[in-house]
Structures are given as C-alpha cells and as structure tokens.
Amino acid sequence: MTGPGGPQLLAISDLHVGYDANRAIVERMRPTTDEDWLIVAGDVGERFADINWALTTLKQNFGTVIWLPGNHELWTPPGDPVTLRGEARYQHLVRTARDLGVITPEDPYPIWEGERGPVAVCPLFLLYDYTWRAGTPGATTKEEAVAHSTRLGVVCTDEMMLHPEPLSGIDDWCRARVALTERRLSELDPSLPTVLANHWPLQRDPTAILRYSSFALWCGTELTEDWHRRFRATEVVYGHLHIPRVTSLDGVRFTEVSLGYPREWGSRASGPLEPRRILAGREGARR
Numbered sequence: 001m002t003g004p005g006g007p008q009l010l011a012i013s014d015l016h017v018g019y020d021a022n023r024a025i026v027e028r029m030r031p032t033t034d035e036d037w038l039i040v041a042g043d044v045g046e047r048f049a050d051i052n053w054a055l056t057t058l059k060q061n062f063g064t065v066i067w068l069p070g071n072h073e074l075w076t077p078p079g080d081p082v083t084l085r086g087e088a089r090y091q092h093l094v095r096t097a098r099d100l101g102v103i104t105p106e107d108p109y110p111i112w113e114g115e116r117g118p119v120a121v122c123p124l125f126l127l128y129d130y131t132w133r134a135g136t137p138g139a140t141t142k143e144e145a146v147a148h149s150t151r152l153g154v155v156c157t158d159e160m161m162l163h164p165e166p167l168s169g170i171d172d173w174c175r176a177r178v179a180l181t182e183r184r185l186s187e188l189d190p191s192l193p194t195v196l197a198n199h200w201p202l203q204r205d206p207t208a209i210l211r212y213s214s215f216a217l218w219c220g221t222e223l224t225e226d227w228h229r230r231f232r233a234t235e236v237v238y239g240h241l242h243i244p245r246v247t248s249l250d251g252v253r254f255t256e257v258s259l260g261y262p263r264e265w266g267s268r269a270s271g272p273l274e275p276r277r278i279l280a281g282r283e284g285a286r287r
Contacts, residue, residue: 007033009112009121010275013041013070013199013239014258017054021262025272026054031062037112038062038275039123041239041257042070042199048082052096059100066103066110068123069093070199070240071218075161086165086173090125105181109188112195114279119234120188124181124198127174131222132204135213142171149214156218178223185231195278197237202227205249206241206256228252235278244273 010031017023031038044054044067051073059065073093076085084092094104103110105125112119130142139145149155164173188194196202202224207216219240228236228250235253242260246253257276259265265272 006115007035007037008280009037009039009114009195009278011039011041011197011237011255011257011278012259012273012275013237014043014242014260015040015045015054016043016072016259016261017045017050018047019262021266022259022272023054025259026057029058029061029275034063036062037064037066037110037121039121039195039197039237039257039278040065040067041123041197041237042068043072043239043258044070046072046075046077047080048092048096051093052100055097055100055102059102064103064110065101066121066123066197067097068105068197068199069125071127071156071158071162075157076163077161085163086167088165089163109184109194111192112279116279118192119279120192120194122185122194122196122231124196126177126181126198126200126202126221126224127170128200128218129171129174129221129223130217132207132216132220134204135210135216142169145214145217149217152212152214154212154214156215158218174221175223178221185227188231190232193232193234195235195237196227196231196233198224199238200240201238201254201256202236203249203254206238206243206247206254209243210241228254237278244276246276 044051097104105123109120109122133145136145136148139148164170167173200220207219233252239258242258244256246255
C-alpha cells in the first residue's frame with residue numbers, strides 16, 4: 001500500500017480502550033502506507049489485558065509502533081490480575097511491548113528518514129514533580145500545593161492509583177527519569193534533530209487553558225521547560241490534557257495528539273481525531 005504523500009510519521013495518545021467506542025476506533029485504525037510509523041503517546045488503558053490487546057492490534061496494522069506510557073498504564077487498578085506497582089509495573093509493560101515488536105522508551109531511539117533528512121524519534125517517560133504550581137497561589141511545597149488543590153476539589157486519580165515503588169514519591173521517580181533521559185538525549189549526535197514524544201507536556205504553556213488550573217500539578221515538570229531547544233526538537237508530541245491542538249514556541253511545533261474519552265470527541269462536529277501527521281510543517285493534522 002502506498003499513499004500520494006509517501007510514508008508518514010503519525011501520532012496519537014489517550015486511546016482509553018476500556019471504552020467500547022474507543023476500542024472500535026483502534027480496531028479500524030490503518031496506516032496510509034506500509035512504511036508509516038505510529039507513535040502511541042500513553043494512556044492506552046488501565047488493565048494489562050486491554051493494553052496488550054491495543055498494542056497487538058496496532059502492531060498488526062502498522063509496521064513500526066512506538067509506545068510510551070501515560071499515567072493510566074501505570075495505575076494498579078482494583079480487579080486487574082496484574083498487581084505489580086511502580087517501577088515493576090513499568091518494566092512489565094516494557095517487556096510486554098518488546099515481545100510484540102513495539103519500540104519503548106528503554107530502546108535505542110529509532111531514526112526516521114524523512115524528506116528533510118534523518119530525525120531521531122525519542123519516546124520519553126518522565127512523569128511530573130508538582131512544580132507547576134501557578135494554579136495553587138502561595139504554595140511553596142508539593143504538600144501545600146496538593147492540599148490547596150484538594151480543598152478546591154481537584155485531585156488527580158494518580159494520588160490513589162499510581163504508586164512510585166520502590167521510590168517514596170512520584171516526584172522522586174520523575175527526577176530519576178529526567179536524569180536518565182537527559183543523559184541519553186545528550187549522547188545523541190548533536191547534528192541530529194529530534195521528535196520528542198512524552199505523555200505529559202514538556203512545557204507548561206499548554207496547561208494555561210485547563211478548566212481547573214491547579215490540575216497542572218499532575219501535568220509535567222519545570223525540569224524539561226527548555227528541552228525543545230536543548231535537544232533540537234523539530235516537534236514535541238504530547239497527550240494527557242485531552243485538548244488536541246497544535247501550538248508553536250521558539251519555532252518548534254507542540255502537538256497534542258489525544259483521542260480522549262467518547263464524551264469528549266463525541267461532542268465535536270469533526271468526531272474522533274485520527275492519528276496526527278508529525279513533521280508536516282504548516283499542514284497540521286491528518287484528518
């Protein structure tokens with residue numbers, strides 16, 4: 001199968017295949033050419049069986065699938081036969097993806113050979129550290145910020161379902177992941193541009209339009225605010241916010257690629273979002 005525009009680098013996130021309507025979308029998702037790549041930027045589902053089904057289905061249709069986790073994959077939900085928590089759960093996810101031939105954040109970054117030359121496609125797993133506190137005025141610590149948001153009635157389910165074991169906090173896990181990933185990105189050829197893909201935004205600007213501003217606590221870390229410049233990003237791919245759009249900062253495209261819940265995409269006249277085309281210049285999304 002070939003398409004008029006040649007192979008495409010595509011991305012989507014927040015598939016949430018626990019919903020039947022979203023599951024049906026994944027079942028009918030197809031590439032435009034046999035050489036298309038698909039980045040799956042987290043929140044495939046919560047239960048291991050659902051995550052395995054979705055990645056298996058996508059790998060059957062796309063030659064190259066690149067997956068990175070969101071917060072929902074890392075939850076340990078009641079009733080899931082897989083009761084692993086924290087780092088052990090993440091490593092089990094990595095093994096599951098690798099067994100399917102899916103690229104993970106623990107693998108060498110693949111090189112996309114596009115029309116404008118090679119680009120390193122970098123799936124990241126970074127989490128958040130509660131440092132985006134603009135929505136919690138006066139809070140100077142994580143504890144104060146979370147307490148303030150709790151009083152507002154805004155608390156991420158992660159606080160109940162996402163466990164950082166063996167570390168003591170999600171912020172500790174985040175800092176460890178940032179340090180590890182920073183080293184790996186620094187080892188890339190300095191002449192090689194990148195596509196940085198992470199479930200959580202790398203830069204806090206996208207959170208400015210959140211309905212509840214204090215939710216930004218669970219959305220990223222100030223440690224990555226300049227990564228789009230430091231690591232030569234041609235585009236930054238993210239999800240998590242369920243606000244699909246394309247913005248620009250310092251000449252770099254920031255593309256939010258979430259499908260979201262049926263109640264969200266069902267309210268749009270355009271319906272559910274298909275995988276967005278990455279590295280497409282001003283052309284924006286593939287619809």
